[in-house]
Amino acid sequence: MATLSNPRGLLTTVVVVLLGIAVAGGTLLWRQSVGAPTLEIDRSPRVVGRVLEVEVHARAQRGRLSTIRVVLEQGDRSHDLFASDSLKTTEATIPIPLRLREAGALEGEGRLLFYVGDDFWRPRGESPEAQLVLPVLVDLTPPPLEVRAATRYPEPGGAGLAVLASQGATEIYVEIQGHRFRAHPRGDEGLFVSLFAVPLDYDGQSTAVAIAEDEAGNRQRVELPAVIRARAMKTGSVDLSEEWLARRLPDLLAEDPDRVKEDVGAAFRRVSIDLRAEALRKRRELSEQSDDQAQWKGSFRQLPNSSVLSGFGVQRTYRLKGNTLDEKVHQGFDLASVRHARIPAANAGRVVWAGPLTIYGNAVVVDHGLGLLTLYGHCSSLQVQVGERVERGQILALTGATGLAVGDHLHFEVIVGGLPVTPLQWFDRAWIESHIESVARDGGVDLRS
Numbered sequence: 001m002a003t004l005s006n007p008r009g010l011l012t013t014v015v016v017v018l019l020g021i022a023v024a025g026g027t028l029l030w031r032q033s034v035g036a037p038t039l040e041i042d043r044s045p046r047v048v049g050r051v052l053e054v055e056v057h058a059r060a061q062r063g064r065l066s067t068i069r070v071v072l073e074q075g076d077r078s079h080d081l082f083a084s085d086s087l088k089t090t091e092a093t094i095p096i097p098l099r100l101r102e103a104g105a106l107e108g109e110g111r112l113l114f115y116v117g118d119d120f121w122r123p124r125g126e127s128p129e130a131q132l133v134l135p136v137l138v139d140l141t142p143p144p145l146e147v148r149a150a151t152r153y154p155e156p157g158g159a160g161l162a163v164l165a166s167q168g169a170t171e172i173y174v175e176i177q178g179h180r181f182r183a184h185p186r187g188d189e190g191l192f193v194s195l196f197a198v199p200l201d202y203d204g205q206s207t208a209v210a211i212a213e214d215e216a217g218n219r220q221r222v223e224l225p226a227v228i229r230a231r232a233m234k235t236g237s238v239d240l241s242e243e244w245l246a247r248r249l250p251d252l253l254a255e256d257p258d259r260v261k262e263d264v265g266a267a268f269r270r271v272s273i274d275l276r277a278e279a280l281r282k283r284r285e286l287s288e289q290s291d292d293q294a295q296w297k298g299s300f301r302q303l304p305n306s307s308v309l310s311g312f313g314v315q316r317t318y319r320l321k322g323n324t325l326d327e328k329v330h331q332g333f334d335l336a337s338v339r340h341a342r343i344p345a346a347n348a349g350r351v352v353w354a355g356p357l358t359i360y361g362n363a364v365v366v367d368h369g370l371g372l373l374t375l376y377g378h379c380s381s382l383q384v385q386v387g388e389r390v391e392r393g394q395i396l397a398l399t400g401a402t403g404l405a406v407g408d409h410l411h412f413e414v415i416v417g418g419l420p421v422t423p424l425q426w427f428d429r430a431w432i433e434s435h436i437e438s439v440a441r442d443g444g445v446d447l448r449s
């Protein structure tokens with residue numbers, strides 16, 4: 001130990017103590033200088049509704065995140081929307097539902113304030129909080145919505161029409177059992193038409209609902225005055241040969257023929273699951289881009305002089321040597337005529353697909369407007385191009401057996417908003433008049449202007 005009798009020792013002690021004080025002081029100063037956590041939000045909407053879902057991303061510079069708070073300030077009123085003190089990580093992405101209406105928010109201007117703090121110890125106590133300010137306009141009123149007319153008895157696997165009136169909505173659609181059918185604007189008086197379909201696998205309970213959403217996410221729901229009854233499935237079976245499967249599947253799957261031959265049943269199931277899913281996506285995508293005006297006129301034409309090999313909505317069992325490979329619902333009509341028969345457009349419209357389309361082989365898809373499409377599959381050669389306008393009866397292609405087809409035939413589908421519907425309704429002029437055209441007139445709209 002240092003004593004007065006040892007001046008060098010004393011000096012060393014003083015230097016050590018001073019150094020200690022300097023290090024401690026430096027640490028304190030550094031601790032005090034560590035900044036607040038960083039804070040970001042995933043979106044900054046201008047207009048907010050009853051509930052705003054926002055994702056907050058925060059990162060502590062030192063220590064761990066501790067508290068997060070969100071407050072809405074409106075004039076001299078302040079509404080606590082969210083608070084949590086259980087973060088306990090250095091970095092976090094937190095989805096936060098802000099329930100503005102429940103918290104008593106008023107309509108009008110306001111400021112959303114986001115705060116995040118950490119548990120890092122600083123000598124002067126109080127930790128700095130990160131703060132983010134978002135000026136918003138609070139809108140709690142859902143847009144008005146009225147059903148002017150609707151098809152009274154739509155059937156599973158069939159179509160219907162609804163005429164809707166709304167103002168100030170950004171999205172208007174009809175929804176049935178999770179399927180959405182976009183409404184198309186008609187004139188400038190806030191009228192809309194939605195051509196919808198009841199799914200073939202209708203659950204017997206879901207109702208058809210019209211929905212209008214505004215920019216703030218406020219939703220208005222009105223049930224359509226429609227009565228839907230479930231229906232029984234028809235069944236049928238298709239016997240496949242090993243030789244046919246080994247010949248067709250490698251191309252469809254873009255796989256090595258030897259791999260397909262090892263287990264043709266498994267290869268068939270791969271085609272059935274993957275390619276059908278892709279076909280479904282494609283149909284939905286093409287329906288989404290459909291024209292706002294109805295292009296069709298009168299009834300839809302069937303392939304001339306053809307017989308129906310397989311009808312719509314038949315639950316088909318695919319068999320190989322008596323064993324079930326797969327079960328699928330047939331989504332169109334299989335029509336057989338002579339080999340390489342000329343396929344006329346069922347009605348007027350615009351070609352939106354002309355080329356290979358998964359299980360359908362060479363296919364043509366025509367858009368008739370309002371989300372209504374016709375699909376022509378298994379063609380041998382195509383005679384139209386994408387973008388071309390076609391008249392009712394104009395030749396689109398020749399029949400064939402491309403894709404997943406046993407023998408030369410036309411696979412014909414009618415699609416509404418991505419869902420297949422029975423072509424029988426559209427072959428029938430009286431049905432179109434009573435279930436679609438007259439509903440439009442009752443609702444005061446013209447489908448073609």
Ligand SMILES: [Zn+2]
Nearest residue numbers: 332333334411
């Ligand atoms: Zn078919």
